[in-house]
Each structure stands twice: as C-alpha cells, then as structure tokens.
Amino acid sequence: MQARSLPIPLHLSPYIKSALWLKRNAQESFSFKILPRFHPAFIFSLENTLNITNQFAGIELIFQPCNIYFGGEGILPSLFTIPAKMDVILVLLYPQATGVFWQEDAVHFFNRAGNISYNGQSFRILNERIQEARTIEEKWQHIHLFLTNKLLKKIPYNFSYVQRAINLIRRTSGVISIEALARESCTSQRNLLDSFRQYVGASPKQLASMVRFNSLVKDYILNPKVLDKKIAQYSYYDASHLYKDFTRYLAITPQDFISQVNDINKVI
Template sequence: MRLQFYDIIPSLQPYIKLICSMDCDGEADRQHIRVLPDTCVELFVNYTNSPVAIIGDELHKRSIITFRMSRPMDVQMRKGTGCVAICFYPGMAYNFFQLPMHALSDLTVSLSDLWNGMAAEIEEKLADICNAEVRVNLVQKYLLEQLASDTYDAQVAYCLNQVQLSRGLITVSKLTNDLGLSQRHLSRKFQQYVGLSPKEYLQVSRFICSLDYLKEYPARSLTEVAYKSGYYDQAHFNRDYKTYTGHSPGQVVHSQHILY
C-alpha cells in the first residue's frame, strides 16, 4: 500500500488531523492489518471501481466513514483500490456530519447514507482526475462546503486540549471544576461531539499515550512504559491492551500486522 500525505488548507486545519492518498496494489487484498481504537473519525473517499476494503467480515464497495472504535478492527484493503483518507481530530467530525457521535460509535457507514447524492458526485469527479494533489484539493473543497461553523463547542474543545497537553493524565473533576460544569452536563457534551464520556476518553487517551511511549522508548521495559503512561499497576495496563488490541503489550510490540 502506497501512502502520500498532503497539506491541509488553513480553514480545515483546526478540524482535520491528516489527509493522505492510499493506493493498493500487489498483495494488498491478501493481507490484513489490525487497526486499534482511538478517539478519531476517519473518512475514506474511493476514486476507483474496486471495493475500498473488507472491515471485519463486511465488504465495503464505495466511500465510507469509520466512527470512533471501542475495540480493534481488522481491515483488508482490496487490490486496485485508491482513496483519499481524512482523519478528523477528536470531537471535530460532528461539524461536518451533524449527527450525535455516540449513536455512531463502532459503526462503518457509507458516505452516501450521510451525504446522499453528493457522495456519488464526489466519487465521479475524483475518478476523472489523474493528479492525486488535485483529487485531495477537491475533497477539501467539499469538506469546506459541509463545515457548519455554528456547531463548535468551546468547552469541549478546551477539555480536549487539556487532555492532550496532560497526555491523558488530567482528571474529570479538574475539567469540570475548570469549566464550572457538572460531570453529567460535561458527559452529555462529550457523548454528542466525541462519542464517549470524559472518563472513557481519558482511558483511551492514556492507552494511546502508552503506544506512543512504546515507539518512543523501545528499550524501556513494559513496566516502565506503563507507569510513565499513568497506569497505577501492570494489571490495568495489561487489561487495557487486551481490551483495545486483543493482545498483551508484549505481543503488540512484536506484531507485524497491528497498526499504531
């Protein structure tokens, strides 16, 4: 699979984490990768006649959106597939799809179900374009048209930023005290924009942080990585890995098919 990353236009930079093109050839349809849960929503716009992927046991033929996952997902990209992939920052996909994120968690949805005839229009235009950068610019143009500027929630954005700055180690009570909100009110906001409660978001963020440490400090022991990531003991560390990856931390380190 060939990946090529592109610049995000300034108007979309607060909402989109990355944009890339993905082109599959050779043995792509015989291999699978395990994608681990994170807090992001991802859009895959297909510009070929080939099905975009097999996710789990389901074949997806056209453009899709994968919403926030709570469990690992096995993906097989199909031979001949080409798509533009967009990864939204946590809490930011709501601005483009206007649907409560908690109702869509763990779902992979056809783009045509959300954007109706516009999905087919985008696919047809992309199929007629040979230049990858032009394709990406066109997708960004459509995203900009769908951006709803009045749905930005400053309180949720503040919390997401604080979680990132603390690498998942801030507490829910600190967030609610900073904002003067009840935990129930903040939880409702998180469910709508992010797709999970603040407590769940912190748990996933801590897990993602530990994956970063595994890559950053490959020589350190798993016990060191666990404590540096904010885990109180090895048992909780192992439990989260089993939940989010289906494997132990050691198996994740040595696996060739897990994407993190």
C-alpha cells in the first residue's frame, strides 16, 4: 500500500487530523479488523477503485468508484478488505468535527457509515469536480475548499469544553477519570456529557476507552513482546481485562490481530 500525506491548510488544522492518498499496489487483496474508530472519516473513492463490500459496524457497506462516504466514530467491530486496486483519498477528522460539519447532534452518526455522494447538491457538485480533476493535488484542492465552507462556521461556547477534554484524553492516552476531565475542562460532568453528545457522538468515557485501547495496540503492533509490560501503564488490571477489550472492539484475540496485515491500522 502506498500512503501519501496531503497538506492540511492551517485554518483546518483544528478539525482535520490527517489527509492521505491511499493507493494499494500489491497483487493480492487482504482483509483486516480495523481498530475502534475515534476519528470520523471521509473516504473519496477515485476512478481506479474496485467495487468491494466491507462489514462496517455490523452492516454491509459497498465501496464503488467515484463516490463519497462518511463514517462516524464507532466501537462495533468492522471487517475491511483492501483489494489490489484501491485508490482513495482518506480524510480523518478530529472527533469533535462530526457535529460541526453536520450541524446536528453527532450521536446520530455514531457507529454509522454510508454513501453521501447524493446527500444534496453540494455533495454531487463536489464529487463531479473530484472526478474531473486530473491530478491528486487538484482533487484535494476541491475537497479542502469544500470542507472549509462546511467547517468554518460560528462555533457555540460549549465547543471549547469538548476541545479541551479531547486534548486531555489524547495527552493521557485515555487514562483519565471523567471527574478530572470535567474539572480540567472547566465545566460540569453533565455539561461535558451533553456537549460530547452534540459534537462527538460518543460519551467522554467511551472516547477515553477507545483512545486507551488504540494507544496500547499501537505499541503492540510495533512490538508484540511489550504487551505484558504495557498493561499496567494503560490501567488494565491484567491480561484477561485486555482480552475482553480485544473481543469487544475487534472480535478477535490479540494473537489473531497481530497476525493479520495491519498496514491501514499502522497508517491511521
């Protein structure tokens, strides 16, 4: 798989974590379980993408060429297949960007994904422009201009609570109590919960749990031998506690996870 980073304009950096052009150039496809999705994502399938059916949060999602897909955060296991011929632009958002982009409660998008190519005239026009553009640079320019118009709106006061809380969750790898999270974010636990529902879709506890698990698994992918040493660092009681999260988030054992091809999990 080839992964090429695309430049993110400074004004979009509070909302977009990364933008990648992913091009699979191997001769064989591979299937893998994807980690819990605490970054909502846009997937822009380009002309060379093969039709492929994936299991996303318990439903079948068909990826076809020349379409736009959106997936919110989620904890349900998802099984993806990357065919030999895959050509997409993947835009990973920060968790709080879901509610900002859609201007409605992000909880509606939690554990959901779908084809949004025909969700209104603006998406249809964007999709046409992407496919007509000759280079990746031109395609990306159309995309980030579209996202600029959607994301740079007047943000209500409670958005700052969510941003502070998410930054704390990331800095602590999810190992932080909800009481401390609310206190450090300068708001009440109730207000933080309501704000997360509006902008993120997951509760602060759910997001912290996903970040904690993903942080440990990132270390595990890089070096499986460190697993036992890392359990306590990430506030897991013991190996059985961690195994429960593997079953919950991936529906496979740690050994099965590490034996699969983790190219995408390494990238995102």
